[in-house]
Amino acid sequence: MGSVDAEVAVGLSARVTDALRSFLAARRDELVAIGTELAPIGEQLTSFLLEGGKRLRPAFAYWGWRGAGGTDSDDAVYAVAALELVQASALIHDDLMDGSDTRRGQPSIHRRFERLHRESGWQGPPAAFGSAAAILLGDLCLTWADQMLFGSGLPTDALGRAKPVYDTMRTELMSGQYLDVLGQVRDHHSVAWSLRVARQKSARYTIERPLHLGGALAGASTGLLASYSGYGLPLGEAFQLRDDILGVFGDPLVTGKPAGDDLREGKRTVLIALTLERASTAQARVVLERLGDAGLDDAGVAVMREIIAETGALVETERMIAARAAEAVRAIEGAEVVGEARGALRDLAEAATSRTV
C-alpha cells in the first residue's frame, strides 16, 4: 500500500488539475450556450485555473479525508479540487483590490479584460471594463466552487457534514481579507495585529479548514479535528510567514511576481512589523516612506531588503517559521490519523514552509 500512496501523493496535483479541467469544460459549454460573447470568460478562467497554482488547499483537504479513513477516489479528488475555485475567486478579487498587474507570471484577470476591451476597440475606459469583468469572474468562481464540491458525487451525508465547515471557511476568508485591507489603512503595525491577520487569512483558510473539510467529509472524530487544528494553525502561520519573506526576497522568475511586490502594495506583514519594532528611527523612516510606494524600483527594494535583514527581522521570521513547522509536525505525530496520511502531512508541512514560490 505504501507505494500506491506515494504515487497518490505525487499524482494528486495532476488529478486535481484534471478534475478542474473536466469541470471547467462543462461550464464553458454552458456559457457559450447562453451566448458566444461569454467565451472569453470560460477561456480566461480555464487558463487562470489550469496554468498555475500549488494545489495546496486541495492537498490538505485530501489528506484530511484520507487521515480520517476516507478511501482514495476520483469523487474525493473532485470534491477537494473545488477549493481551487474558492482560491481563484479570492485571488481575482484580491488582485483587483490591490491593483496587481500580474498573478502566477501572467496578467491578472482585470488586466486581461482591460486588454480585451482595448484590442476590441470598445467604448469607455478599458480599466472600468476590466474591473467589472474581474468582479463578475470572481463571483462566478465562488459559485462554481460549491457547484463542484456538492456535485462531486460524494454521498449526501458526507457533503452535509462538510457544509458547515465550508460555510465557516468562506466567512473566515472574507473576514481575513477585510482585516488585511483594514490593516493597510489603519495605523496598525504591531506584530500581534499582523499575526492575527495571518492566522485569520491563512492559517484557518489555507490549512486548518481544508483539513477539517476533508475530515468532515470522512466523518472524522472531534479529537481528530482538534489534532488537525493543532497541526494546521501553526503550520498556516508558518506558511504565511514564508509568504511574507517571498513577497520581499522572492525570485521573480520563480514566484511569477515582480521582486518586492508586497512592499509596493504596502502590505502590513509580520516581517514588516518586526522590522519596524526593531528599526532605528532613521531606518523606520526609510521603511515607512517606501512602504506602499507603487513606483518603488529595484534599488529601492534593495534598500528595504537590507534594513529588514540588518534589524534581524528576517532571521527572527525564519526562526518563527521553524518553531511553528516543528509544532505542526509534533501535533501530527501525536494524532490518530489513518494510514499514510501522517507521512503525507509531514511532507506537506515541509513543502509549505520551505517553498520558494
Next chain:
Amino acid sequence: MGSVDAEVAVGLSARVTDALRSFLAARRDELVAIGTELAPIGEQLTSFLLEGGKRLRPAFAYWGWRGAGGTDSDDAVYAVAALELVQASALIHDDLMDGSDTRRGQPSIHRRFERLHRESGWQGPPAAFGSAAAILLGDLCLTWADQMLFGSGLPTDALGRAKPVYDTMRTELMSGQYLDVLGQVRDHHSVAWSLRVARQKSARYTIERPLHLGGALAGASTGLLASYSGYGLPLGEAFQLRDDILGVFGDPLVTGKPAGDDLREGKRTVLIALTLERASTAQARVVLERLGDAGLDDAGVAVMREIIAETGALVETERMIAARAAEAVRAIEGAEVVGEARGALRDLAEAATSRTV
C-alpha cells in the same frame, strides 16, 4: 383555507424580512467573535437587507413551492429568503461597477465604507477602501445566500433537487451582468440585443429561476416547471421593461434613486434601443450625446424624456409590457398549479409590471 392563504400572501414579505433578520443576527455574532473590527460589515449588511427590497424573488420562489404542492412553513420561507442575499450581492457589486452613489434611497455599500474610512481618519484613498469593502461584502452575501438556503431545515432530498436550479440561476445571473456591461461598451443598440440581455438578466434570474427553485424544492413535475417558464419568461421581460421606464421616468421620492439615473449610467435598455430605432437623425444625436453623461442634470433628463415619448418608444414599451403580462397570465391560467398559487401568481404578475418602484 382561502383566508389563511390571503394572510400568507400579505404577510410573506414581513416573514422574509424576519427570516433575514434572524439569519443575519447569527452572522453578525460570528463576525464579531472573529474580530470587533468586523462589526461594521454586519451592521451595514443588516441595514442594506432589512431596510428595503421588494422581496420579489422570494415571493416567486414561495409561490413556485406552493404551486407545486409544498405546504406553508417557516422553513420554506427561510429557504426562499436566501434569494434576497443573492440579490444583495448582485446589487452591491453592480453599484460598484456602475459607480452608483445610492441604492434604495440610502448610500450604496461602497459609499458607506468610503465614509467610514473618511470619518475614521484612516490612511490612503477612501474610495479604494470603499471598493475593496464592497467587493468583500458582496462576496460574503453570495456565500451567505447558500448557507441560508441549504441551512433552512427543508429536507435534504428537496434541497438536492433545488441545487442544480440554484447553480444555473447564479451562472445565468453573472452571465447576464457581463452581457449588460458588454452592451455598454460595444456598439450594440439594437432592440434584439437589449431584449436578449433583459431575458438573461431579469426574466430568468428574477422570475423563472425563483419559480423553478421553489418548484424543485417541492418536487414539481416537468410539465409544471415548463408552465412556470411560460409564465416567468414573458413576465420577467415585462418586469425589466417596467424597470427601464422607471429608470428614466420614475419618481426619485418613490424609487429611491435620482431621476434619470439609467441615462447617466448609459444603460442600453430596450426603451433606449426603441428610441434610437425611431429617432430622427437630430434626435438620435441628442440621445447618443447625453447617454452615459454622468453630469446630466434635470433639464438634460427632461429633454431625453421628451424624445423618448415623442418617438413613440414609451408607448411601444408600455404595449410590450401589457402583451407580455397578458401572456404570463394566460400561461398560469392553463398551468397545473395547486390551490391558491394561481391567484397569487396572477397578483404577482400585476404587481411586477404596474409597480412604481
